[in-house]
Amino acid sequence: QDLKDLKQSGYDFLNAQLVQSVLSQSNQSKYPIQNDQFFYWSLPNPMHSNRDVDVLLRKSPSEPDQLDVKRTRLIVQLETPDLGEITVTIDILNDVVWYTVNANKKETKAALLSVRDTLAKQLKAAKYNLRGFSMTDQRVDIKTLLLPRANLDDVVRIEVEA
Numbered sequence: 738q739d740l741k742d743l744k745q746s747g748y749d750f751l752n753a754q755l756v757q758s759v760l761s762q763s764n765q766s767k768y769p770i771q772n773d774q775f776f777y778w779s780l781p782n783p784m785h786s787n788r789d790v791d792v793l794l795r796k797s798p799s800e801p802d803q804l805d806v807k808r809t810r811l812i813v814q815l816e817t818p819d820l821g822e823i824t825v826t827i828d829i830l831n832d833v834v835w836y837t838v839n840a841n842k843k844e845t846k847a848a849l850l851s852v853r854d855t856l857a858k859q860l861k862a863a864k865y866n867l868r869g870f871s872m873t874d875q876r877v878d879i880k881t882l883l884l885p886r887a888n889l890d891d892v893v894r895i896e897v898e899a
Contacts, residue, residue, distance in 0.1 A: 753781075775812075776804070777883060784817040791815075791879045807831050814879055820845045824877040834860055835869040839877050846872050 756779070775793040782788045793812040797805040811827040824839040836856070840846050850872065857867040 775882060782815055782817075784815070788816045793879065793882060812877065812879070812882070814877065820848075822876070823849075826877070829865075832865050833868045834865045835871075836867070837869075837871050837873060839873050839875060841874070841876070 775795055777794075778792040780790045780792065782790045791812075791814040793810075794804060795810040797803045797809075807829070808831070809829050811829070812824065813827075814822070814824040816822040821840060821842040823845060826837040826839075828835040828837075838846075838849055840849065853867075853870050856870070860867050
């Protein structure tokens, strides 16, 4: 039984690596609908066994395979049984940082607001300035950031090849 479990966990690990490698590929279609805007990682969540931690990092507009660390956006979405679903959006412009936190529980929002000053001090020690820290109730849908949808009413021309 232990060997079967080890074998299954090996297969699960390989499947996760395969999915991650496919998701990490750039869109190289002849007719791209939308350029990929984010690098994407889906990591196992150690705080909630059935949920993943999604990490998105905006690509450089001028060089899509590169990351501009002086001008980027980082989005982290996770869920825990006690805190609920949390999405943290971090915008970085040179040495200025803005945080937007989306949480669905009032207790989580209060806890995060209480550590705002500590966060500002830690960013200052790392030579960053906290310019904004806001809380919202609006849920962030990671799938719409990864796979943008187009309104069919806006389609002007459809090219078909048989």
